[in-house]
Amino acid sequence: MARATVIRKNAAELRVAPNLRDLDAERAAFSWDAARRELQGLPGGGLNIAHEAVDRHASGPRAAHVALRWLAASGGVRAISYAELAGAVNRFANLLRGLGVAKGDAVFVLCGRIPELYAAVLGALKCGAVVAPLFSAFGPQPLKTRVNLGRGKVLVTTASLYERRVKKVAGEMPTLEHVLQVDGADFRRMFDSSPAEFEIEKTVPEDPSFLHFTSGTTGMPKGAVHVHGAVVAHHATGKYALDLHPEDVFWCTADPGWITGTSYGIVAPLAHGVTSIVDEAEFDAERWYRILQDERVTVWYTAPTAIRLLMKAGAGIARQFRFPQLRFVASVGEPLNPEAVWWGKEVLGLPIHDNWWQTETGGIMIANTPAMDVKPGSMGKPLPGIEACIVHRKNSGIEIVGNDDVEGELALRAGWPSMFRGYLGEEARYRKCFADGLYLTGDLARRDADGYYWFVGRADDVIKSAGHLIGPFEVESVLMEHPAVAEAGVIGKPDPVVGEIVKAFVSLKAGFVPAEELKMQLLAHARKRLGAAVAPKEIAFAAQLPRTRSGKIMRRLLKARELGLPEGDLSTLEGPT
Numbered sequence: 001m002a003r004a005t006v007i008r009k010n011a012a013e014l015r016v017a018p019n020l021r022d023l024d025a026e027r028a029a030f031s032w033d034a035a036r037r038e039l040q041g042l043p044g045g046g047l048n049i050a051h052e053a054v055d056r057h058a059s060g061p062r063a064a065h066v067a068l069r070w071l072a073a074s075g076g077v078r079a080i081s082y083a084e085l086a087g088a089v090n091r092f093a094n095l096l097r098g099l100g101v102a103k104g105d106a107v108f109v110l111c112g113r114i115p116e117l118y119a120a121v122l123g124a125l126k127c128g129a130v131v132a133p134l135f136s137a138f139g140p141q142p143l144k145t146r147v148n149l150g151r152g153k154v155l156v157t158t159a160s161l162y163e164r165r166v167k168k169v170a171g172e173m174p175t176l177e178h179v180l181q182v183d184g185a186d187f188r189r190m191f192d193s194s195p196a197e198f199e200i201e202k203t204v205p206e207d208p209s210f211l212h213f214t215s216g217t218t219g220m221p222k223g224a225v226h227v228h229g230a231v232v233a234h235h236a237t238g239k240y241a242l243d244l245h246p247e248d249v250f251w252c253t254a255d256p257g258w259i260t261g262t263s264y265g266i267v268a269p270l271a272h273g274v275t276s277i278v279d280e281a282e283f284d285a286e287r288w289y290r291i292l293q294d295e296r297v298t299v300w301y302t303a304p305t306a307i308r309l310l311m312k313a314g315a316g317i318a319r320q321f322r323f324p325q326l327r328f329v330a331s332v333g334e335p336l337n338p339e340a341v342w343w344g345k346e347v348l349g350l351p352i353h354d355n356w357w358q359t360e361t362g363g364i365m366i367a368n369t370p371a372m373d374v375k376p377g378s379m380g381k382p383l384p385g386i387e388a389c390i391v392h393r394k395n396s397g398i399e400i401v402g403n404d405d406v407e408g409e410l411a412l413r414a415g416w417p418s419m420f421r422g423y424l425g426e427e428a429r430y431r432k433c434f435a436d437g438l439y440l441t442g443d444l445a446r447r448d449a450d451g452y453y454w455f456v457g458r459a460d461d462v463i464k465s466a467g468h469l470i471g472p473f474e475v476e477s478v479l480m481e482h483p484a485v486a487e488a489g490v491i492g493k494p495d496p497v498v499g500e501i502v503k504a505f506v507s508l509k510a511g512f513v514p515a516e517e518l519k520m521q522l523l524a525h526a527r528k529r530l531g532a533a534v535a536p537k538e539i540a541f542a543a544q545l546p547r548t549r550s551g552k553i554m555r556r557l558l559k560a561r562e563l564g565l566p567e568g569d570l571s572t573l574e575g576p577t
């Protein structure tokens, strides 16, 4: 079938009038001050995410409206109203305050998608604590690294995650004062005896709210610090990019262990007072179609890997279901192939709307919005309040380039409310992200003559697997712990479903033989230490790894060789390879 290069939209034909009808007009009229006035705020100019997400609705006409519809992995459903959620959040906040948690303390959360996670995150925010979410598929090593970097005071988890992830390193996290197992009897007693009223900490927009760890090419993960004022951007982008309307049933499939699952799985939908679906179970094509159908999902925010898995499962499964309520579908996190946009149109009856952002930007920056024509393969255009441009780095600084059809590094004019305010303890690294009032994203992009942005690639060696950023250094460090390993180099190997898989190259110490059995041992070691989300899926032995003269492993060269691509500039390569 011949496919057009543009999917034309007619705003008058859309089932619900979109919040954003005319991008250019709205961009011209927009101000962040006006966006802030759509929220309530605390008396005296304060702002707290949990107040906007929960208390504002619990004390108003939406008190009985369902905030969360939790679908248990075992099959049960629990509907939690805004009023009920407020009670649970307050009990959690009281419990934390009772344990000595005060403004600025770090509360880490390592839970699956269970209701207690939502009460913990929002309760901690009400205390003025900084919330650091952890992905439940992280192994003990990534967990320990992050808790120690963030000086975690409390860790909220479950009994089984404690056994599998925490116990082995429990004695190696000196700042931790309390570990709460939310499914344990001790916790239940404390929780049930905590009052359901709580006096909120008087936070202001610049007070820290979340600490999200993200990976770079070198060194340990970076803790991106976010503030309570970010809720203004989450509300505005929920309105423009996700088109949330009061009666929507919204499903964000991202896990709250990553920023998409907090910004858009918790904050944005609750700030809009809509009903969110929370599914405890892992991906399953039939289950997902059933949720879309039976829960009558109207707005769906998911990721390319999930869409590719649905495509792989075949149209036969999809045809058993109907989605007449579904009105808008968006995707984020990795490049969305044009075929996936068209698949949406054929199978769901709607094109998939790609959008772009990063842990550092806190919220959606560039998007395909409902009334906009979609060019399959493009990430869309900057939202109201966001100024994007393409820059080239020069020795003396940066240069903003051209008007029509330009390619280079994507940059954003600094100053939107959800922008990160620092990398924890790494001021210099933070400052290096900015030049001439612009935040430099590290992504390469193209802007076409119509102002649409297209993803080109990343400027660094970070790996994106199933939408999750993985730092090669963290993986290499764990492989190096093994007595047989002399050196390790880790790359992302292209994969048709998850985008990239983690592949490691290792050279062995004298006396070790590169045998299949050792490979299995190394894979098992990495899995145990790093967890399934981060560990390599493939390992290859090499007699020696290519290094620069300064001793750095040349991951780019490993990758070029793996892919059979030109090896590029080898002038810094050390010795013969």
Ligand code: WT7
Binding pocket: 214, 259, 260, 331, 332, 333, 334, 335, 336, 354, 355, 356, 357, 358, 359, 360, 379, 441, 442, 443, 455, 457, 458, 464, 467, 468, 469
């Ligand atoms: C990196 C950010 C996804 C938001 C939260 C997680 C890549 C993101 C797209 C897209 C192509 C994308 C970029 C970006 N990315 N969205 N629509 N098309 N690539 O953010 O884990 O910090 O990852 O994800 O490389 O820099 P993150």
